Amino acid sequence: MTETTAHERFYSVIPAGGIGSRLWPLSRADAPKFLHDLTGSGQTLLRDTWERLAPIAGDQRIMVVTGRAHRAAVEAQLPALTDENIVLESEPRDSSAAIGLAAAILERREPGVIIGSFAADHVIGQREGFRAAVRQAIAAADAGYITTIGIRPTEPAVGFGYIHTGGSLDVPGAEGALAVTEFVEKPDLDTAKAYVEGGDHLWNAGMFIARADRLLEELHRSQPELHDGLVELAAAWDDPVTRGPAVDRIWPTLTKIAIDYSVAEPAADAGRLAVIPGTFDWDDVGDFASLAKLNTAGRASDLAILGEHARVLADASSGIVVSRSKRVISLIGVQDIVVVDTPDALLVTTSEHAQRVKSVVDALRMGGSGDVL
Amino acid sequence: MTETTAHERFYSVIPAGGIGSRLWPLSRADAPKFLHDLTGSGQTLLRDTWERLAPIAGDQRIMVVTGRAHRAAVEAQLPALTDENIVLESEPRDSSAAIGLAAAILERREPGVIIGSFAADHVIGQREGFRAAVRQAIAAADAGYITTIGIRPTEPAVGFGYIHTGGSLDVPGAEGALAVTEFVEKPDLDTAKAYVEGGDHLWNAGMFIARADRLLEELHRSQPELHDGLVELAAAWDDPVTRGPAVDRIWPTLTKIAIDYSVAEPAADAGRLAVIPGTFDWDDVGDFASLAKLNTAGRASDLAILGEHARVLADASSGIVVSRSKRVISLIGVQDIVVVDTPDALLVTTSEHAQRVKSVVDALRMGGSGDVL
Incomplete structure (x- = not known):
């Protein structure tokens, strides 16, 4: 053929x-x-x-x-x-x-x-x-x-x-x-x-x-x-x-x-x-560290902001903010931070710990907070 | 007298x-x-x-x-x-x-x-x-x-x-x-x-x-x-x-x-x-560093949680979470962190930068976000 x-x-x-x-x-x-x-x-x-x-x-x-x-x-x-x-x-x-x-x-x-x-x-x-x-x-x-x-x-x-x-x-x-x-x-x-x-x-x-x-x-x-x-x-x-x-x-x-x-x-x-x-x-955008990197073109000192209605005020901060709300998000002096803001759940971690998010999800499921999963 | x-x-x-x-x-x-x-x-x-x-x-x-x-x-x-x-x-x-x-x-x-x-x-x-x-x-x-x-x-x-x-x-x-x-x-x-x-x-x-x-x-x-x-x-x-x-x-x-x-x-x-x-x-509880200290009895490795309806899941984290919402708040591997979660505004900083919150408030006022002040 x-x-x-x-x-x-x-x-x-x-x-x-x-x-x-x-x-x-x-x-x-x-x-x-x-x-x-x-x-x-x-x-x-x-x-x-x-x-x-x-x-x-x-x-x-x-x-x-x-x-x-x-x-x-x-x-x-x-x-x-x-x-x-x-x-x-x-x-x-x-x-x-x-x-x-x-x-x-x-x-x-x-x-x-x-x-x-x-x-x-x-x-x-x-x-x-x-x-x-x-x-x-x-x-x-x-x-x-x-x-x-x-x-x-x-x-x-x-x-x-x-x-x-x-x-x-x-x-x-x-x-x-x-x-x-x-x-x-x-x-x-x-x-x-x-x-x-x-x-x-x-x-x-x-x-x-x-x-x-x-x-x-x-x-x-x-x-x-x-x-x-x-x-x-x-x-x-x-x-x-x-x-x-x-x-x-x-x-x-x-x-x-x-x-x-x-x-x-x-x-x-x-x-x-x-x-x-x-x-x-x-x-594969496997975690927030990867997402941050993707959205800052790899510049570690940058702060990536994802979210159509994001209202973010950042001072001396880097990492990523994902906003799924219209809330004002203010970051001061936090490096490599990961902030994910949604109507019913908030995550704060760092790029370094991004792979551990899955274990938190497991803990929430076990702990009876399945409503936010 | x-x-x-x-x-x-x-x-x-x-x-x-x-x-x-x-x-x-x-x-x-x-x-x-x-x-x-x-x-x-x-x-x-x-x-x-x-x-x-x-x-x-x-x-x-x-x-x-x-x-x-x-x-x-x-x-x-x-x-x-x-x-x-x-x-x-x-x-x-x-x-x-x-x-x-x-x-x-x-x-x-x-x-x-x-x-x-x-x-x-x-x-x-x-x-x-x-x-x-x-x-x-x-x-x-x-x-x-x-x-x-x-x-x-x-x-x-x-x-x-x-x-x-x-x-x-x-x-x-x-x-x-x-x-x-x-x-x-x-x-x-x-x-x-x-x-x-x-x-x-x-x-x-x-x-x-x-x-x-x-x-x-x-x-x-x-x-x-x-x-x-x-x-x-x-x-x-x-x-x-x-x-x-x-x-x-x-x-x-x-x-x-x-x-x-x-x-x-x-x-x-x-x-x-x-x-x-x-x-x-x-x-005088002048800032969040002071508030964290007050609520952890000064133990720097502790995480203080303030808020009647707080749902906080923390892993290897210290500092303070103030929750004024019913949202699940998850912290992973963040030290000396300050997270203040309210219905219309979120603050993420560290104890070290707690005094700088006032300048953010000023910036929000100047920037037309007075609705959240």
Whole structure:
């Protein structure tokens, strides 16, 4: 098959599931991270993601997998999203179920389809560089690889996973494609520094491009029950009579596992994973330290202010203020501060402690303050 | 005259005027510091002040000088306050006008009255120690001195003014009375340390006890126009027909000057000022650093939480949270922090910068955000 043909068989999938607990109290169960504008662009991360993907294969070839509770909000953001292209989860069951179901549904509809899964809540700078990487990834996927796009690290980040790259793969149309020898969890700082200096590690940006049948095959190998459940669910999906009962019966039984573990790592171990190094700016905006950095262009002495109605008076302060109220916020002499002001919850911390926000969310849940989560 | 007689002629005056700008956004134009509970006692500082003074000469002998706007709030706090004992200012004109008017009114009503002026918004620990100091101050006042009560410093505070004490005065009933050689403005830290080590400096707690005629005499010497205005106003005060026009005509013309400058300093220079050293705990709660200290008993690693409905979740944090909302407030890894959360304004600073809050208030006023002041 030619690259053009592969490209024509491409379908984007946007799993829009995670709440983004480390961005509480901005991100909430009822207002997850992908429904926020985190860059001051004036639109949500979900809408940004859509607009980044639409030029690749058209807006009729983007599927969104999201929670039932978010349907209205998602559809409001994406007016071109059709009923066929929205997959609603009755409850979250992690990324293997979300992406695997999309793969199974699309493979039934269009055998030989190539899917590309891209998180709804990441920030990407250069769309052209992103599309160039996706084009190569489609070629590698068409050649049979489970393909990911890894980001050339610009600093020894400890908040991301890394991809250890191997030798060049000889794939027509995917000149940059490298073998992947290993997926690595978030490293410590020294390890991250060694990765950056060594030059053969990329950031894992959670992007997976593969023929749907190949992805399901990997899933079948590592998680046969999950695979079978998804295939069965997909078979019932496009008939309104059978979908509901199948969802009720099968969805709650599906194994919760990240696609990194069920597909990417086993494929890497078996030499069936390729990576396209991407040189575009990328950030998963995983916590407020990352959000601050993103909105100050990395200038540590700056104070970033996010919020349409923000009324902030700052004196000798740096960090980030996120305002979701019309209250006057005054900062005096606080450095690297994180202030997130919402109608029912306030967070004050520092960039250094941004990763610990998740544990506070857990404590609030345990402590009976679930009303603000 | 005997001490008993002097005591019978005693009248307390509570100037309840200042907003307490350094405690913004807790203290406001419409909710000044004296209307807040700053100690977690369950009652306002004004009410505390009243209860501290009532045992001295009875609750019929306490006069409150406050702004017209605060009348209802003050009367709600002090049900025993009679119409004769409330003096309403049409606009603030500093402490010489407030205390001087009370002195002039009371001197007309009761020639020879001894007045004691005590701020409405200070915190005092041991009431018995306070009353003992007042008893001595009344005796010194009866002997003709402008008398103040100075607090034996427990640390080299830089937020208070100091009183330089001279030799012992031989006043019956006021065995502790010392001459005052000088009033000193807020010192720097080294100077404050030298004061504490030297042992002949006391904190200026802004308490003045004097025969009303003596106080007016000092005022006449230093501020003759102000004195004459106050005496004229007092002459018209107790007639409902004459009070209003006199207030309208005279009040706006009165010189704004603190009583420290108009009465205490000139009296000190002339050897007519006495001080009774007080050994009770005292704090003017001048800023949030002071408030934090007061509410953590000085333990710097503690986090003080003020607010009836406070929902605070703190992890590895110290300082103070003042909550005037029902919002969940979460702090992570912030030390010596000051968070003041109110429905329309939020302040985040540190103890170190607490004195700078006033400049923020000024900036908000200049910047058109007077709605939150």
